[in-house]
Amino acid sequence: MIRPGSEAELAEAVRDASGPLSVRGGGTRGLLPEGTPLTTSGLSGIVLHDPAALTLVALAGTPVEEIDATLARANQRLAFEPMDHRALLGTKGTPTIGGVVAANVSGPRRMQVGAARDHLLGLRFVDGEGTIVKNGGRVMKNVTGYDLARLLAGSRGALGVITEVALKVLPGTETTANLVIHGLDDATAVRAMSDALGTPFEVSGAAHDPHAPDGPRTELRLEGFGASVAYRCQALAERLKAHGSWETETDRDAVRAHWRGIRDAARSTGGRAMSGASRCVQARRPPSWRGPGPRRPSMIGAAGWCGCACRRETTCARGWAAMMATPRWSARPPRSTPHCRRRSPSLRRCSA
């Protein structure tokens, strides 16, 4: 395992490499391609946190936990809510911010505030020839030159080894509440979530679990100042009453813990559904680091339309029906293209 302690060392290691490198942060995403392992964990530390400018700069190997803790002290957070894959994939290790960016890992709040790449202000990376390149910067608005930072986000180390990232951070919220309805079939749940997301009430998470312990459960997350959340819960339930009667869950910490479970596709109770989801994901795991195949194995909706290249209807029988309005979910059937048909075998019906 190559473990450079500085950007310069890393550049040298890439220059000296005689074959493919298997680039990794904490190794928690289950994506370990062929090649000599090279980890960025030796490049760790927060370089800058400017709370008034909503900016954080960190070396790629910085643990996400460390960033979360630093931000929390200033009542801020990574708003794109990066998923922690360890519970789902059964991996060990420490998720790093470089890994989050390299895999463009986001969570349920993605559809409201954007994905990891939408919060990436700039980065430094070492390209395949060992050249150190910077792109973007550390300011909110920047159109100076091509946006290579976005190109690198989600490229999974195939275009370069990310050494430092600058991220936009956002204020934390005072409270969190949940609107919940039970017993909807999948199609109705999709409609209900779609309706909710079309209101001005700023839903920051939407999920449907057809196999919840007490039967199908559809939920909508609302965040913000207490009075505002209370108002929006009430207004949203009223707007969605055609779908039935909605309960409100207002225990902030419990709701947050529950949504962490949704984010990580690891139901807090563990057990049956967990293993189902896990198998489902295994079936979809891309064959290799650079190969085609679905980009993100997690969270394909129970009866949504897969947003990856094939865009086929996917059914994940016991999976964590994490419809959640994740990027891949769409309320309508997609158009398929010849290009997609070629690739479709990589996505299969899960019968776990």
Next chain:
Amino acid sequence: MQMPSPDARVMAKKAQVVARLTEALGDRGVIYDPAETRAYECDALTAYRCPPLCVVLPATTEEVSAALRICHEENVPVVPRGSGTSLAGGALPTADSVILGVSRMNRVLETDTADRIIRVQTGRTNLSVTGAVEELGFFYAPDPSSQLACAIAGNIAMNSGGAHCLKYGVTTNNLLGVTMVQMDGTVIEIGGAYMDAAGLDLLGVICGSEGQLGVVTEATLRILPKPEGALPVLMGYDSAEAAGACVADIIEAGVLPVAIEYMDRPCIRACEAFAQAGYPDCEALLIVEVEGSADEINHQLETILKIARDHDPVEIRAAQDADEAARIWLGRKSAFGAMGQINDYMCLDGTIPVSALPEVLKRIGELSDQYGLGVANVFHAGDGNMHPLILFDANKEGDLEKCEEMGADILRLCVEVGGCLTGEHGVGVEKRDLMTVQFEPQDLEAQMKVKDVFDPKWLLNPAKVFPLAVSEGRRA
């Protein structure tokens, strides 16, 4: 500012190029009479002008493809153009180039409120995208000041922002898919009516590539539900420091307004004289806008006003109704027009970390004294995107050059404090030669390698973004 000298071989075959383009697009699609091409000799950076070889106005993606294929075969540079509102010279032609305008392609192709998307042809204006979904209770978030006129094509090329991107992001955050024609005429689809398409984020690199990678003819855009209400509040301060500290405190308090706009005294006075918005005569004015239901607005305002009062304001005024709200915005929105009435000006677009605001304003003041040119500051304070307007007299010998030098110094200052050359207008020709201030040679090389892939002959808008000396070996 230099432009490459026109290629004599191209100039010599104008008739042939025009004939081939006319054959493909019909008479209506090609303009080549020098009296008519004059309308395309510049964009909103009017200091530089040059009539193009000819202009093509295709009506479909297929026509765009046909026109590009011909230009590719004939080795003729192409300058894509939306509505021509670029402040950076993004659509400035050279004498040997064909302008490809998308203005005839302005249809809405699809709206879907369940998926919250709209698909449009890119000649459509920014404001009319919102216009198409307004009655359904939705809007398109990026709102550049030129939104009445500017085209989505140009918004995508420049990754345009606006006053409300503090909350809603800029074009790249609201763009889901494109149909793009490459220089050789190949039509490609990237992304679609869903977020985060599989594979590399090519959409992300196309957005903001200033028309150098392809011509985007259709775009799938996110639309958002309209907020229940919005209300601006106006705050006047006696110093830039106090206003800057107030902005920082509001952001740190966890309130995220949709917009925080800043104007300094010269700008306030000009706007007041022009629009009679009722602004106080003070050193710094902030307009902070919050959204939500009436109760939510009141709650946020309470927090914001408490912070504002801690910094000894000269005046605080929350709009009580829609008329007052409109009046508060009227002054800000007419800022550029108001300044234009007083003087010629050059509008800069650097971004700085918000925390560096007071320091940068002070040093801009010093530069203003040093060069003997006035500066009015109006900008998006929440995200640090500054628009210093340098006042000069275009009819006075040497004034433009002096103004450009001073502008370059201000942009160097932005980079020095950790910011960048351009926040939302783009590099174009205006900031092209300053790219080496922000980037090392290998940084520019990495970007140019992307263009090599999409446009190996470097025919698309070739003289923009990269300093001519840096791109010389690549351009035809």
